[in-house]
Amino acid sequence: MKKSLPVLIILFAAFLLSACGDSRKHTQAVYMLVDTSGTYTKQINKAARVINYLLATLNPGDSLAVAKVETRSFTEKDIIDKVTFDRRPSEATQQKRAFKSRIEAFTRGVHGSAYTDITGGLIQAAEYLNETRAGKKTIVIFSDMQEELGKGTVRDFPIKLNGIRIVALNVSKLGTDNADPRLYIDRLAHWKARVLKAGATSWEVVNDLDNNMEAILDPRR
Amino acid sequence: MDRNSWLFWPDSVALSVLTLLILAMLFLYAARKPMHGVIHSLCNLVTQSTRFISRWLFLSAESLRLRNQAVLLAHSQESAASMVDREFERVSNIIRKDMQEFPALQRKLKEDVTRIEDDYRKCGEVPPPPPEWVDALESVSQIKSGGDIPRKLLEDINKSIQKIHDKTVAEFRRSYEERHKILKGIQPSWRSAEKLIDEMDKKMVTLNTNAKQIDGHMAKFEGIRAKDSKTEHALNVSAFVQLAISSLVMVIALGGAFINYKLIALPMSEMVGASDYITDNLRTSDVAALVIILMEASMGLFLLESLRITQLFPKIASMDDRMRRRLMLASLIFLVILAAIESSLALMRDMLVADKAALMHDLASSAPPATQGWMSNIPMAGQMVMGFVLPFALAFVAIPLESVVHSLRTVLGVLLVQGMRGLGFVLRFTGVVFRRLAKVLESSYDIFIVIPLMVERWVVAMRGEPLVKAQAKSGRAS
Numbered sequence: 001m002k003k004s005l006p007v008l009i010i011l012f013a014a015f016l017l018s019a020c021g022d023s024r025k026h027t028q029a030v031y032m033l034v035d036t037s038g039t040y041t042k043q044i045n046k047a048a049r050v051i052n053y054l055l056a057t058l059n060p061g062d063s064l065a066v067a068k069v070e071t072r073s074f075t076e077k078d079i080i081d082k083v084t085f086d087r088r089p090s091e092a093t094q095q096k097r098a099f100k101s102r103i104e105a106f107t108r109g110v111h112g113s114a115y116t117d118i119t120g121g122l123i124q125a126a127e128y129l130n131e132t133r134a135g136k137k138t139i140v141i142f143s144d145m146q147e148e149l150g151k152g153t154v155r156d157f158p159i160k161l162n163g164i165r166i167v168a169l170n171v172s173k174l175g176t177d178n179a180d181p182r183l184y185i186d187r188l189a190h191w192k193a194r195v196l197k198a199g200a201t202s203w204e205v206v207n208d209l210d211n212n213m214e215a216i217l218d219p220r221r
Numbered sequence: 222m223d224r225n226s227w228l229f230w231p232d233s234v235a236l237s238v239l240t241l242l243i244l245a246m247l248f249l250y251a252a253r254k255p256m257h258g259v260i261h262s263l264c265n266l267v268t269q270s271t272r273f274i275s276r277w278l279f280l281s282a283e284s285l286r287l288r289n290q291a292v293l294l295a296h297s298q299e300s301a302a303s304m305v306d307r308e309f310e311r312v313s314n315i316i317r318k319d320m321q322e323f324p325a326l327q328r329k330l331k332e333d334v335t336r337i338e339d340d341y342r343k344c345g346e347v348p349p350p351p352p353e354w355v356d357a358l359e360s361v362s363q364i365k366s367g368g369d370i371p372r373k374l375l376e377d378i379n380k381s382i383q384k385i386h387d388k389t390v391a392e393f394r395r396s397y398e399e400r401h402k403i404l405k406g407i408q409p410s411w412r413s414a415e416k417l418i419d420e421m422d423k424k425m426v427t428l429n430t431n432a433k434q435i436d437g438h439m440a441k442f443e444g445i446r447a448k449d450s451k452t453e454h455a456l457n458v459s460a461f462v463q464l465a466i467s468s469l470v471m472v473i474a475l476g477g478a479f480i481n482y483k484l485i486a487l488p489m490s491e492m493v494g495a496s497d498y499i500t501d502n503l504r505t506s507d508v509a510a511l512v513i514i515l516m517e518a519s520m521g522l523f524l525l526e527s528l529r530i531t532q533l534f535p536k537i538a539s540m541d542d543r544m545r546r547r548l549m550l551a552s553l554i555f556l557v558i559l560a561a562i563e564s565s566l567a568l569m570r571d572m573l574v575a576d577k578a579a580l581m582h583d584l585a586s587s588a589p590p591a592t593q594g595w596m597s598n599i600p601m602a603g604q605m606v607m608g609f610v611l612p613f614a615l616a617f618v619a620i621p622l623e624s625v626v627h628s629l630r631t632v633l634g635v636l637l638v639q640g641m642r643g644l645g646f647v648l649r650f651t652g653v654v655f656r657r658l659a660k661v662l663e664s665s666y667d668i669f670i671v672i673p674l675m676v677e678r679w680v681v682a683m684r685g686e687p688l689v690k691a692q693a694k695s696g697r698a699s
Contacts, residue, residue, distance in 0.1 A: 061496025087494030
């Protein structure tokens with residue numbers, strides 16, 4: 001019995017260590033791309049509402065980053081703010097407050113860009129999300145999904161979005177879409193095929209932000 | 222595959238079926254004896270096995286019942302003995318206390334009685350009777366010869382008598398007044414004596430009640446010692462009742478523990494982190510809250526053990542008094558500390574909830590939050606009080622727990638015995654059914670081969686008739 005006691009203690013400790021393994025897999029990370037091109041800047045208040053929703057919903061330990069989609073978006077400079085919330089709820093609340101005020105400052109001074117580099121933003125988002133090592137990773141794209149690349153910007157290559165869920169928000173119809181809806185449908189189908197081919201776990205479109213905001217983080221809805 | 226491939230003559234189905242039936246019948250007739258043997262053996266096997274298992278179950282149930290009875294009686298004997306002990310202790314305490322008071326009481330009573338006797342004696346003292354010269358006066362009054370001298374004499378005497386009479390009456394009245402005073406003075410002593418007697422009477426009644434209780438316990442004790450079935454049945458029923466009541470109390474306590482858990486789970490995340498998980502679905506903060514609650518329950522258990530209210534740990538019960546007192550003190554201190562921690566956690570919970578509500582308000586609108594009055598502090602105070610009180614309430618869970626532990630064994634034992642008996646009965650019944658089933662199956666088998674059997678009976682009859690006749694003839698000749 002005396003000999004078996006240390007063995008039992010070691011086994012118990014090993015069990016506890018294995019059980020307490022990686023707590024990051026229970027967290028989630030969200031990267032939100034906000035389209036600031038052309039007339040879409042007028043929708044910035046809606047984007048702020050979505051960010052507020054995310055701030056209210058994310059838990060301590062989760063990560064959130066908000067970046068703008070510009071002419072060339074594959075750069076850290078486009079990240080407006082990013083944060084990994086503290087494990088303590090009180091500290092996380094303070095971080096959320098600070099995040100909110102930075103986003104408010106951004107919305108006040110936003111100005112439109114000439115082009116829309118969604119692919120660059122996606123690559124940047126995937127890079128950030130993979131770094132967080134969160135269990136659930138989501139890219140939220142607040143855009144009309146009309147990609148316009150400037151001269152010299154190369155994005156026609158396969159991208160990697162393994163294990164990431166993509167949610168397109170407020171995909172507004174353009175003037176040309178109204179004339180020929182197939183353009184809109186084809187545009188969404190193109191992006192769906194592209195992100196799924198890149199390894200994304202799912203592709204969802206949420207346009208009704210008033211009633212279906214929960215679908216951003218909850219894939220069951 | 223062709224559907225009619227099994228037919229001898231696919232063109233004539235009826236003939237093929239008939240031929241097949243005849244062949245089958247012949248085969249079954251040929252295999253009659255071995256088949257009967259197989260049916261008989263199988264049914265016999267099942268019957269014997271079920272009977273064997275059933276017997277084993279009945280025997281096991283009986284031995285289990287005896288063991289349960291022994292344990293139940295031993296436990297009940299122990300508990301009855303401790304109750305009788307406690308009653309005797311109570312009685313001895315009463316007697317010791319009363320005996321200590323008894324000399325003083327007796328002295329007081331004696332003093333009262335002496336005082337009453339003295340006073341009574343004093344009451345008996347009568348004033349001196351009127352002087353005897355009254356008789357002489359009567360003689361003087363009877364003198365026949367008149368004259369002034371006797372008249373004057375008589376008048377003087379009359380005056381003197383009047384004076385003496387007045388004096389005597391006054392003396393008499395004074396004497397009665399005094400006696401009344403003495404009698405009045407007896408009253409407090411009398412009341413005091415009455416009170417003392419009443420007190421003694423009350424004590425005697427308490428003693429009598431205790432004696433009756435001891436009698437009841439002793440009767441139970443004797444029943445247990447005699448191992449009579451009535452006592453055993455009563456003890457079993459008592460165990461069931463105890464289990465039901467204790468379970469109910471435990472469920473209520475569990476409700477309290479759940480509230481307690483809800484109260485501290487959120488603030489615990491502030492200490493151990495909200496995003497830490499022990500397993501896939503088990504948060505570290507939840508487990509920590511649960512551990513705190515279990516620690517409170519354990520401390521309560523130790524406290525009640527050291528107070529000798531419960532006796533789940535014989536080691537604590539057998540500790541010497543000094544050690545036990547130390548353990549009691551330690552448990553109480555830990556319990557108070559845990560209660561204080563829980564109270565502060567409840568406060569922190571309220572602060573966290575308020576902070577989150579403010580953040581939600583900020584995120585939802587830009588309007589400043591409405592100011593809240595002193596009433597908003599009531600839930601906070603309530604939570605803090607609950608956080609402090611619930612651990613102590615939870616401590617008392619040790620009492621129903623002990624009851625559950627003790628009664629559960631008896632209840633499980635009784636249920637197991639009944640289950641084994643029920644299973645034994647079912648198996649015995651199955652055995653009986655299979656014994657009869659052998660005959661039924663044999664007869665059913667014979668129905669399929671009824672024609673060959675009839676032929677067999679006919680042939681036997683044909684063969685047997687001449688033989689019988691010959692035997693009859695030879696019998697007559699001899």
